[in-house]
Amino acid sequence: MTATVWAAVAILLVLSVALFLWIRTDRTRRRVATRPQISFDEEFAQEISPEPLQQPSEFVCELPRRYGQDRLALLVRDPGWLFAYWEVSATRLEAIRSSPKWRNARPVLRLYNVTGVDFNGHNALSFVDVPITPDATSWHIEVNQPNCSFCVDLGRLAPNGEFFTILRSNIVTTPRAALSDRIDEEWMWIEGIYRSIVKAETGVSSVLIVEELGRKAAEIPGVSSATLIQDRGEV
Amino acid sequence: MAKGYLALVLHAHLPYVRHPEYAFSLEERWFYEAVSECYIPLIWTFEKLLQDRVPFQVTLSLSPTLLSMLTDPFLQERYVRHLEKLIELGEKEVRRTRGTPFAVPAGMYLERYRNAHHTFCHRYHRNLVSAFRGFHATGAVEVITSAATHGYLPLMMLHPEAVHAQISVGVDVYRRHFGKKPPGMWLPECGYVHNLDRILAEEGIKYFFTDTHGVLFASHRPRFGVYAPIYCPSGVAAFGRDAESSKQVWSAQEGYPGDFDYREYYRDIGFDLDYDYIKDYVHPNGLRVHTGYKYYRITGKGRHKEPYVPEWADGKAVNHAGNFMFNRQHQIRYLAKFMDRPPLVVAPYDAELFGHWWFEGPRWLEVLARKIAFEQDELELITPGHYLQRHRCNQVATPCDSSWGKGGYNEVWLSDKNDWIYRHLHWAAEKMIELAERFPDAEGDLRRALNQAARELLLAQASDWAFIMSTGTMVDYAIRRTKQHLVNFKGLWHQINENRIEPFWVSELENRNNVFPDIDYRVYSPR
Numbered sequence: 107m108t109a110t111v112w113a114a115v116a117i118l119l120v121l122s123v124a125l126f127l128w129i130r131t132d133r134t135r136r137r138v139a140t141r142p143q144i145s146f147d148e149e150f151a152q153e154i155s156p157e158p159l160q161q162p163s164e165f166v167c168e169l170p171r172r173y174g175q176d177r178l179a180l181l182v183r184d185p186g187w188l189f190a191y192w193e194v195s196a197t198r199l200e201a202i203r204s205s206p207k208w209r210n211a212r213p214v215l216r217l218y219n220v221t222g223v224d225f226n227g228h229n230a231l232s233f234v235d236v237p238i239t240p241d242a243t244s245w246h247i248e249v250n251q252p253n254c255s256f257c258v259d260l261g262r263l264a265p266n267g268e269f270f271t272i273l274r275s276n277i278v279t280t281p282r283a284a285l286s287d288r289i290d291e292e293w294m295w296i297e298g299i300y301r302s303i304v305k306a307e308t309g310v311s312s313v314l315i316v317e318e319l320g321r322k323a324a325e326i327p328g329v330s331s332a333t334l335i336q337d338r339g340e341v
Numbered sequence: 342m343a344k345g346y347l348a349l350v351l352h353a354h355l356p357y358v359r360h361p362e363y364a365f366s367l368e369e370r371w372f373y374e375a376v377s378e379c380y381i382p383l384i385w386t387f388e389k390l391l392q393d394r395v396p397f398q399v400t401l402s403l404s405p406t407l408l409s410m411l412t413d414p415f416l417q418e419r420y421v422r423h424l425e426k427l428i429e430l431g432e433k434e435v436r437r438t439r440g441t442p443f444a445v446p447a448g449m450y451l452e453r454y455r456n457a458h459h460t461f462c463h464r465y466h467r468n469l470v471s472a473f474r475g476f477h478a479t480g481a482v483e484v485i486t487s488a489a490t491h492g493y494l495p496l497m498m499l500h501p502e503a504v505h506a507q508i509s510v511g512v513d514v515y516r517r518h519f520g521k522k523p524p525g526m527w528l529p530e531c532g533y534v535h536n537l538d539r540i541l542a543e544e545g546i547k548y549f550f551t552d553t554h555g556v557l558f559a560s561h562r563p564r565f566g567v568y569a570p571i572y573c574p575s576g577v578a579a580f581g582r583d584a585e586s587s588k589q590v591w592s593a594q595e596g597y598p599g600d601f602d603y604r605e606y607y608r609d610i611g612f613d614l615d616y617d618y619i620k621d622y623v624h625p626n627g628l629r630v631h632t633g634y635k636y637y638r639i640t641g642k643g644r645h646k647e648p649y650v651p652e653w654a655d656g657k658a659v660n661h662a663g664n665f666m667f668n669r670q671h672q673i674r675y676l677a678k679f680m681d682r683p684p685l686v687v688a689p690y691d692a693e694l695f696g697h698w699w700f701e702g703p704r705w706l707e708v709l710a711r712k713i714a715f716e717q718d719e720l721e722l723i724t725p726g727h728y729l730q731r732h733r734c735n736q737v738a739t740p741c742d743s744s745w746g747k748g749g750y751n752e753v754w755l756s757d758k759n760d761w762i763y764r765h766l767h768w769a770a771e772k773m774i775e776l777a778e779r780f781p782d783a784e785g786d787l788r789r790a791l792n793q794a795a796r797e798l799l800l801a802q803a804s805d806w807a808f809i810m811s812t813g814t815m816v817d818y819a820i821r822r823t824k825q826h827l828v829n830f831k832g833l834w835h836q837i838n839e840n841r842i843e844p845f846w847v848s849e850l851e852n853r854n855n856v857f858p859d860i861d862y863r864v865y866s867p868r
Contacts, residue, residue: 167828173768181496181763182742184750191764244760276499279535281742281750282558289562292737294572 178260178273185252185283190215191244192260192273202262202272211262213238215245216269220277221254227274235263252283343721345673345684346728347713348580349706350550352527353380353692354404354491356805356822357856359416365625368818372410373423376469377633379696380411381457382703384465384472387482390710397481397710398722401473401692402527404487405514406803408470409856412518417467424461427454427633430622434610434634442648443636449651450634470518477519483724486515487527489857492802493754495534495742496763502777503770503802505540506864510799510857512544517859524726525549529804530754531582531689531745538573538740548578548725550689551740554749556581558741568676568684570725571738579740580725585672586688589665590699597661598699602653605637605646606698635700658701662708670719682732685723689745746808759810762823769798769830776837777865786842791862793850794833800854801826826854 178192194202202208214237218230238245249256258275355375360366383401390397403411410416431451438447465472476482488494489510497504508526515523525548526541533551541549548570556567556579563571567581590596597603611623611632623630637646638654669686676684695702713722746753755763776791783791801823809819829850836842 167824169765169824169827170831173764175768177764179499179763179767181499181755182751183755184748184752187752189755189760189763191760193764244764246757246760279742285558286560286562286738288560291561291564293734294576294737295734 176273178258178275180256180258180275180278182278182280183246185280186248186250188217188247188249188256188258188278188280189244190247190258190260190275193243194260194272198272207264207268208262208270211264211270213240213242214261214263214269215247216259216261216271217247217249218257218259219251219254220257221279223255225257225277227271230257235269249280252280255279343683344677344719345669346686346721346723347586347669348398348400348685348687348723348725348728349709350400350402350527350687350689350725351383351692351695352402352404352487352689353407354402354487354527354529355407355410355693356803357406357410357490357800357854359410359413359855361415362853367624367628367630368815369416369419370423370630372416373420374631374633375693375697376411376420376461377424377427377454377457378700379693379703380469381460382696383692383706384460384469385456386703386707387472387476389707391476391479391481393711395711395714397714398483398724398727399481399706399710400483400485400525400724401476402485402487403470403473404491404527404529405489405511406491406856408486408514408518411469413855414467421458421462421467424454424458426622428458430632430634431455438636445651446636446649447634454633474519483524483726484519485523485525485527486511488529489514490799490803491529491805492799493529493532493744493751493804493807494537495532495744495751496754497766497770497802498534498537499767500770500774501536501540502774502865502867503798504537505543505868506773506795507799507802508540508544508546509864510860512546513859514857522546530808531555531743532751532754532804533579533740533744534742535739538575538577538579541577542573542575546577547729548580550580550582550687550725552743552745552749553582553584555579555740555743558743559738560741561736561738563738564736565680565682565684568680568686569682569732570685570728570735571740572735573739574737578725578729578735580685580687581740582689582745583672583686586665586669586686587690589668590688590690590694597657597665597705598694598702599639600657600661601639601641602650602657603639604635604649604654604700605639606635606700608635608637608646610634610636654701655704658704659708662705662712665705665709666712666717666720670717673720685728687725753811754804754807756811758813759807762807762810765823765827766802769801769827769834772834773798773830773862773865774867776834777863778867780837781863781866783862786844786847787837788862789844789851790833790837790842790847792860793847793854794830794837795860795862795865796854796856797826797830797833797850799860800856801830829854 172193174195175193176195176198178190181189183189214235216233216235218225218233220230223229223231236245236247247258255277257277259271260273261269261271263269355372358366358368358372360369428451431447431454434447435444435451438444461467461469473482473484477484488507490507492507494504494507497507511526512522522545526546528537528549531550531552533549533555553567556563556571559571567583570578570580572578588596590598609631611619612629619632622632636649638649640647672686673684695706710722713720743749744751773794776794780787780791806819806823809815
C-alpha cells in the first residue's frame with residue numbers, strides 16, 4: 107500500500123518537474139519567437155530568395171586591398187558609361203613621388219576616343235581629362251557615345267598643362283544603342299557549301315523595327331527577375 | 342506547313358548553394374523550393390504531354406550548377422527530408438483546416454508534395470536529371486546548358502581564357518549527363534560581348550540567345566528584325582528575344598501572373614500562423630520563412646485576400662494559354678506578310694517563374710502546348726536546333742553587346758554596389774591562367790590544388806552574387822560567397838607558388854566546395 111503511495115508521489119514529482127521544465131523551455135522559445143515580428147501584410151518576399159538575417163554572421167577573411175601590381179582596367183557598363191579601376195605598385199608610386207615635376211600635378215583620367223584608330227598614344231580622335239580624387243582607385247566615367255572605342259590613361263596634369271601618364275588601360279568599345287546604319291546584307295549557308303552576298307532591298311521590316319523600338323522605350327530591355335520583383339512589389 | 346513558329350525557352354538556374362556546415366540553410370531552401378514548385382511540376386507537364394502523345398517542342402536550359410546540385414547525393418538526401426517535413430505539415434494542415442475554405446488548397450498541396458515525393462524518390466530515384474535526359478531523347482524537349490557557374494561573361498572578357506573555361510566546363514558537365522555536346526547555350530543573363538561567339542564556335546555550340554536589341558542592333562541591320570536568327574561571322578546563330586510575348590508573361594502589371602484568381606505568392610502560413618504551431622517548419626532560430634502552403638488568391642490590388650479556388654485558377658490558366666496562342670497567331674500573320682520565310686517568335690523565360698512564382702505556370706504551358714497542337718495550324722512550336730535544320734541560310738551580322746538585365750547592358754553587374762569585385766576576380770583569373778601555363782601536367786597534390794583553385798575561381802565568378810548585391814536582398818550572403826571563394830583561391834595560389842601545399846586544407850575545400858568533381862585546371866591553359 108505505502109509502496110503505491112510512494113510510487114504515486116514519485117510520479118507526481120517527476121511530472122511536476124517535467125511540467126516546470128517544459129514551461130521554462132517553452133518560454134525561452136517564445137522569447138526567441140517574438141523577435142522577428144513580421145507582419146505578413148508588409149512582407150515582400152522575393153523570387154527564390156529567403157529574407158535577410160542569416161545564421162550568426164560567419165568569419166570571412168577579407169580580400170587584400172592591393173595585389174602589388176601596376177594595372178589599369180577599363181570596362182564597359184553601357185553605351186553611356188565606362189568603369190575603370192587601377193592599382194599603382196609601391197615602387198611605381200615611390201618613383202612618382204620622388205620626381206619634382208609631379209609636385210602640384212593633379213590626378214586625372216585622360217579619356218581618349220580611339221574609334222577606328224590603331225591607338226599609339228598620340229593619334230586619338232579626341233581626349234578629355236576627368237579630374238579624380240587623389241586616393242581614388244576606381245572611377246565611373248560618363249561618355250554617352252555608343253559604338254565608340256575608348257582608352258584611358260591614369261596620370262597627373264601639371265599646372266603648365268603638361269600630362270604624365272602613369273598607367274594605360276585596355277581599349278573598349280561601347281555597345282550600339284540604335285539600329286545599325288549598315289544595310290548591306292550578307293547571307294550564309296551554314297555548311298559553307300553555299301555562300302552568297304545578296305544586295306538588300308531595304309526597309310522590308312522597318313515597320314517591325316519601329317514597333318520594336320517603341321516597345322523598348324516603354325518597358326524592355328531586361329525584363330529579368332529584377333524588374334519583375336520591382337513590378338510586383340508595387341502591386 | 343505552319344505560317345510561323347514559336348520557340349519557348351525556359352532557363353533553369355540556381356547558384357551552387359550546398360551547405361553541409363549548417364543544419365538549416367536558407368540558401369539551400371532556394372534549391373528545395375525550386376525543385377518542389379518548379380522542376381518537378383515541369384517534369385509532370387512534360388510527362389503528361391508525352392503520355393498523351395501531344396506533339397510539342399520546348400527548349401530547356403539547365404545550368405551546370407543546377408545539374409550538379411540535382412545529382413548531388415547530399416542535397417538529394419536533404420531534399421527528401423525537407424519534403425517529408427512538408428508532407429507532415431500538410432497532414433496537420435488538412436486536419437486544422439477541415440470545414441474551412443482553406444481545406445481545398447491544403448489538401449491540394451498535401452497531394453502535390455506526396456506526388457513530388459513519389460516522383461523524386463520512386464520514379465527517378467532521386468536523380469531528376471534522368472527525367473530531363475528522357476525528355477531530351479524524345480526530341481520534344483531540347484535540353485541545353487549555360488556557362489559553368491553562370492559567370493557574367495561580358496565583364497570577364499579581359500581574360501578570354503577565363504571565358505573559355507566557363508564555357509568549356511559547362512559543355513563538359515552537360516556531356517557527362519547527356520552523353521553529347523549541348524546543341525546550344527544559354528549565355529548567363531543573355532550577356533553577349535564581341536567575340537564571345539568565337540569561343541562558343543570552338544566548343545561546337547550552334548546557337549545562343551540575346552535580348553531583343555542584341556540582334557536588332559547588330560552590326561548590319563537584320564532584315565527580319567528578331568523574327569529570324571542571324572549568324573555571327575563565326576557561324577554560330579543568335580536568336581533574339583521577342584519583346585511582346587515576353588511582356589505578356591513577365592510583366593506583373595499587364596502579364597498573366599498578376600490575375601486576381603491566381604495564387605498569391607506573398608501569403609504563406611510560415612508567416613500567417615501562430616509561431617508555436619509553425620515553429621518546426623520554419624528556421625530553428627525563429628525566423629519565419631515561406632513553407633509553400635499558400636492559401637490565398639491575389640484577389641485584388643489591396644491587402645484584402647480571399648481563399649484560393651483551384652478550379653478558378655485552372656480556368657484562367659486555360660484562358661491565358663488561349664489568349665497567348667491567339668496573340669502569337671495574330672503576330673505571325675502580320676509578320677509573315679513581310680518575310681520570305683515563316684517568322685519565328687522567340688520567347689525565353691526564367692524557368693523558376695513557372696510554378697514557383699507563377700504557381701499556375703506549368704499548367705499554362707501544358708494547355709498552350711495542347712492548344713497549339715490540336716486547335717489550329719498556323720503556329721508551330723519549334724526549338725532553335727530544329728529551326729536551323731529547316732532554315733539553313735541566314736543573314737550574317739555581329740550581335741550588339743547586350744544583356745537582358747535592367748538597362749539592357751552591363752549595368753546590373755557593374756554598379757556602384759558591386760564594381761569592387763572585378764579587380765579581385767580579374768586578378769584571380771590572371772593568376773589561374775598563369776598557373777595553368779606554368780604547370781602543363783601536374784600530378785598528385787599539386788594537381789588537386791590546381792583543380793580546386795579552378796573551382797574556387799569559377800564559384801566566385803557566378804553572376805548571381807553581383808546580381809544580388811545590385812538588387813539588395815541577401816547581400817551579406819553574396820558578399821561572403823564572393824570573398825570566401827576568392828580568399829580560398831588566393832590561399833591555394835600562395836601554397837602552390839611557395840611549394841607548400843597543405844593536403845588537408847585542399848581536402849577540406851574539396852569537400853566544402855565540391856562542384857564539378859571532374860574539372861581539369863588545364864582548361865585555363867593559354868590557347
